[in-house]
Amino acid sequence: MTHTYKITGMTCNGCRTKVEKTLNAIEGIEAQVTLDPPMAVITMDKHVPTAQLQDSLSKAGKYTIEPSTGNHDPKKKEDSCCSMSMGDRQHDHHQPKNSTPGKYYCPMHCEGEKIYDKPGNCPVCGMNLEKIPELTTARSSYTCPMHPEIVKDGPGSCPICGMDLVPMEPTDSEENKVYKDLLFKMKIAVAFTVPVFAIAMIEMAHDNPLERIMPMANWSWVQLILTLPVVFYAGSIFFVRAWKSIITWNLNMFTLIGIGTGVAFIFSLAGMFFPEIFPPEFKTDHGTVHLYFEATTVILTLVLLGQLLEARAHSQTSGAIKELLKLAPTEAVLIIDGKDQVVSIHDIKKGDLLRVKPGDKIPVDGKITDGESTIDESMITGEPIPVDKKTGDAVTSGTINGNKSFVMVAEKVGSETLLSQIVQMVNTASRSKAPIQKLADSIAKYFVPIVVMISIATFFIWAQFGPQPAIVYGFVNAVAVLIIACPCALGLATPMSVMVGVGKGAQSGILIKNAEALEKMNKMNVLITDKTGTITQGKPSVEKVFSLQDDEGNLIMNIASLNQYSEHPLALAVTNYAKEKNVSWTEVKDFEAVSGKGVIGTVSGKKVALGNKKLMEQVGSQISEDIDAKITVEQKLGKTVSYISIDNSVVGYVTITDAIKPTSKEAIAELIRQGIEVIMITGDNENTAKAVAAELGLTSFKAGSLPEDKLNEIKRLQSEGKIVAMAGDGINDAPALAQADIGIAMGTGTDVAIESAKVTLVKGDMMGIVKAKNLSHAVMKNIKQNLFFAFIYNVLGVPIAAGALYPVFGILLSPMIAAVAMSFSSVSVIVNALRLRTIKI
Incomplete structure (x- = not known):
């Protein structure tokens, strides 16, 4: 069980670390603590009272903990959209913590994941705070970066999360503003530094031409006047940051710059106004003190140049996000009462019918309901070859339609x-x-x-x-x-x-x-991989249905009826097979999907079960030697076979084939070549798993595995010091993906698997x-x-x-x-x- 708590009393990243360490020391819980918002997400084996948590925190310092209520007040910082309770996050469970668009963060991560409300400098290291990119598309009005369905004519706060609404018109990015400000200061610095440097260099000449114009003491005043704009305007930020670093004792690069150039400047001032206090070795042949105005200005200008280049680089490194944002269309063609109407992307709702014309970007995620086309999905998969799509196929926002028009239904928006x-x-x-x-x-x-x-x-x-x-x-x-x-x-x-x-x-x-x-x-040295949907296409098809009874159609009706409520790829294969045979199905009662085994339910008053041998054992169905021998033959050919049981009696089986992805063999061979041990763990039977492993050149595989078996195998390998990656695509893979050092989800799989993983492969390809x-x-x-x-x-x-x-x-x-x-x-x-x-x- 997972709960969210609000923490008070934390003032810095050190506090956050102490609170997190204290909570994790409590037996049976795992805690993740964030500073801004000040919250703790705690996973418990069994419920731990809040009083016990508070008792531990009280011993660590003046910290308090209380359950997050989810009541939002836009005026309170802790109730911003970043600190919504888990219940409030259900509508947007993909939103990572501390990722509020329109906020700012330190590129050096001085205070961990802390974010700031306003632009400026990091209070720890003094670096320019970077703006978190706005993740909304442009439109004339104001919208919430977290909830793009909220659109208002003027500024204000989001009624859902309380966050400030942002203008939807294209505006100059924060990175460009910082860059332009530094560029202007750089121009000022160069304009005044060049003459200061020139005076200092000419002064070192044997026959100094400047003395013919006026005495060198006067030229010192010229250097001072030219130095002032560099020190007190163009380079002032470095002294502010240096001072801040000293009083907070967070010493950094600006500490050294501030001390070095500050000492040089103060020394030069003292040399000008009080030359008599300096010993002879500090003076020139003219009796004036050696001044370092040129060193001060040149150093500050060079450091400013470095900051300018960094600002430019940060803008370039966020280019991937900017390019992705450009892919998002701003308008769509909505079909209303049979007529086409151009609407904003923000006005699309789930279930709307949209027309996608040739060359248009697909506005939202959905499925084709009428028509067919080829679609360029390179922005998602990285593959340049367009993909053929027909009625019923899924299409993705931002991908580009080919030369045919089609109608789609919106399934995922915003x-x-x-x-x-x-x-x-x-x-x-x-x-x-x-x-x-x-x-x-x-x-x-x-x-x-x-x-x-x-x-x-x-x-x-x-x-x-x-x-x-x-x-x-x-x-x-x-x-x-x-x-x-x-x-x-x-x-x-x-x-x-x-x-x-x-x-x-x-x-x-x-x-x-x-x-x-x-x-x-x-660092990974072991890869655990699922079979169906990961190594194979994940789009199995029924090859045949074998029945011990004469009425094969009735058997197909039973198993199709049972599978109509299941989202498993094998279930879809069965229902599609029934459609091809023009067999209709009926209502099912007491439906249950048994993880790693199959499905059971009551069809027309009969108890029907479809699954592997373990499910047959669970429902008490006996398997005859004759049917077991037939199934073994099929399995040795690498096919998946599911037993069919009616009223606790095995009456037939379904043979299902699932083609191996063309790139799986190549990918596994390359991983093995790199020294990675690849282990296939599948819920399929031994014979099928062995046939697939032999085709792929795998020496390690485990068959007949339940979700907990995958989880336990990963734990065992981790206990041996292995760095384990897990690749999977189904709901049953989610626990193993979360346990692995690196969970790798196939983007073609379920949302649960993707949420549990740390790496998602959009194309769902092992390459x-x-x-x-x-x-x-x-x-x-x-x-x-x-x-x-x-x-x-x-x-x-x-x-x-x-x-x-x-x-x-x-x-x-x-x-x-x-x-x-x-x-x-x-x-x-x-x-x-x-x-x-x-x-x-």
Whole structure:
């Protein structure tokens, strides 16, 4: 059982971690805690009283816990759409936590999944907050990003979730606003930095032409005036972030930039206004103090350039979401009383009949009711070849119709469509945090104070042992150490790769729920796979119905009647067979689907059962040797056979064939080649499973398995230290998909299976597993390359900046060159991450 609780008293990610750890320490429960909204989703083996939960939390700190009531007040932050109770979420169960469009998050994930209501800078690291993309299509009016069916003429709040309505007209994206603001500041910085730098460089010339115009003391004033716009406007954000990082003691890259350039600027001011306090070694031949206005402005401009490039890169990494959003049509042709009427996509309701004309995008998910056509589904499956569709076939929102017109019925609208779910999943996954990032976070935590200490030590060592002017050398090298060691690249290494990788996967029909799944996919060494619908087409057909009685039609009527209420592929095969034979069915009473065994019910007063041998044992039906021998022959040919029992007597069987997908054999062979153990576990009988395994080249398989058998096998393998992936498509696969380290759902399967999985293959093809594995390998390799870039610059740069090469080679690193190297490390990480967009998986 799963319950949702509201937590009060949490103020930071540390609190969230403590609360989650405390709750998970209670026997029999598993808790997931979020900071914003402040909630806990707790799964219990048996009910645990709220008082017991509160008692444990009280010992951990001043935290309170109470059941979530689901009563919404738009004025309260905790009752936003992100904090709806589980009951309130039933209408939109695909909406991941903390994914509210129109909100903001830190790209460094400093406070986990915390989101913010307004744009600005992260209170921990100072980075620009990124906007969560709006997942609605454009329209003149206001709508709720979570509930697109809500449309109003003016701004306000959503009556369902209380969230602020957003304009549906196309507007300039938040990423572009940030980019344009930084670009303007960059232009200002360059305009004032270039003359400051030029004055400083010309001043070093043997025959200084500037002295012919006016004394150098006056040129110092010119440098100061030109420096002020760079320090107090263009680069002011860095000092604000540095100060915030110091008072909160969340030291980061801006701490080093702020200290380094701040010291250089204050030193230069003191040199101008109070030159008499400085010793001779700090002064030039003209008696003026060496000033560092040019170092201050150049460093701030270079860092600003790095921020500009990052803003541009973040915009590019969200390109997959933007491209997907472009696929969503804005209008549809609604059939009303036999007449066509163009309506907004938001006005479509379930059950509406829609006409799709040649070349049009399909507006919502549904089925063709009249006509046929070829449809380009490449945006969903990644496959360029159009698919033939006829009456009764499913069609998906955003796919493109061919050259014929057809009529369809709307079955899923708004946030329920596959396209909306893909966009939401990609959006959430691209902001998730990979476990490998913990390494970078841990290093960054201790890195800044160590660099500050190295900088201080550099100053004193040079002042004590360096050549004259020793203090000047010490000051310059100390500033260079602070600047080159900025850990910006270290923080970007993982998030950039994850964002690009998840987007790349979506474009290839691989939907990844979070970065953890992406990382674990690379480590998996065992794949458990279901047979029906995963390895096979999942569209079985009845080959024949064998009856011990003379009336075969009556037997078909019984089993078709029984299967009319079942959603299992085998049931559909039986009912389709009855239609082909023009056999009608009747009402069924006491229908029950027995998981992993079959179906039972009462037809025309008789107890009918259709399923495997275990079901026959359950209902007490005896199987004769004659019929058992016939069934064995069929099973050895790889066919699925279901026993038919009436009034506890086996009276026949159904032979069903389910073709193996053309790519299954190729995919399994490639996975085995990569060293992955592939095990097929199926509820089918031993003979059928053996025949399929032999055709696929599988050495490991288990037949006659119930859902709990799959679950237990995964637990056993995990206890041996294996990283287990599970691929399945049915409701009976959901527990195993949830237990596996990586659950892989076929997109052609049930919603329950997809919800339980961490990776969804839209096309439902096992080659998607190979692609997902290759993608995860590429992303993890890219992350490691990024971490190498970040570390190598610091490992080599800090000693050089401190002057380690000076005693032997006479090489020193000026603060300006250090700033170039620091910015280049960030650029290297960004460019390397963007390479993932072009890889072939």
